[in-house]
Amino acid sequence: MASPLRSRPELTSVPTSDVTGPAYESHNLSVDLDSSEGARRILTGVDLEVAQGEFVSVLGRSGTGKTTLLRVLGGLLDPTADSTVSFRGEPVEGPPEGAVFVFQNYAASLLPWRTIERNVDLGLEGKVSKPEMRQRTAEALALVGLADRAKDYPWRLSGGMQQRVQLARALAVRPSALLMDEPFGALDAMTKSSLQDELQRVQERTGATIVFVTHDIDEAVYLSDRIVVLEGSPATIGHRIDVDLPRPRHQLATKELPAFLKLRRAVYDTIVDVHGQAGDVA
Ligand SMILES: Nc1ncnc2c1ncn2[C@@H]1O[C@H](COP(=O)(O)OP(=O)(O)OP(=O)(O)O)[C@@H](O)[C@H]1O
Ligand SMILES: [Mg+2]
Structure with missing residues (x-):
């Protein structure tokens, strides 16, 4: 069987046309991947609609298929023939224009011989x-608070700053959708909080749609409009939780709201297994 894996997408700017309707829509989405025993179904019957400008987090235990789902949305991986997946009303057949990935592994995605601004230029x-290009790169670096480090090199930056550079590179292409795979997973708590707030601010300013994979329940509740939980093997969406907390959100005030605590508990309860273990989700 031919490998459904595709190469990384070209980062392109998206025409700012007024496309109405959902950003992403999937019906009956299933994915088979090769395993040592032949093709194995990883995802099954995933029905997902993400509105334009919506922030949706994907939670689920390790190995359930969160990254796999993101790769399908990013056009890097083909689902089964009976699945339908569209982005801004067009079937996803390869990396869609206007959707960019932000990975967890920021260090590996930056070129050490290029300055920060030349790294951000890469997508343009x-x-x-x-x-x-100069204007967009400068704007993107300003958005993530790194305007003064444009001429510096990535290896002279902290982990959090390097992740900001990766975010700036994604933003410079003016994407209508960001697909983020545990982007803050490797960062310390303080850096993580400040990047969460920057991401909030960026989304408010750009109106981008964000699909965000995380293991962190607090992070998912804090950032999202909606949370979907993948579960089962093969996995499907087992729970959908609306997060209608007021925006803008605030690291202390929002997290002290009774509604926040209630949501946090509700999400936790959907993920804890029969033995009372949340596994790697915290
Ligand atoms: N390229 C691949 N080829 C074959 N199987 C794969 C491939 N990538 C992932 N898988 C399998 O698909 C399943 C889902 O993997 P995936 O990476 O999507 O999980 P995940 O939910 O993102 O996990 P984690 O939280 O650990 O990142 C796993 O069983 C994994 O072994
Ligand atoms: Mg993953």
């Missing part, structure tokens, strides 16, 4: 004029 090179 050959796609926009040089003056436009």
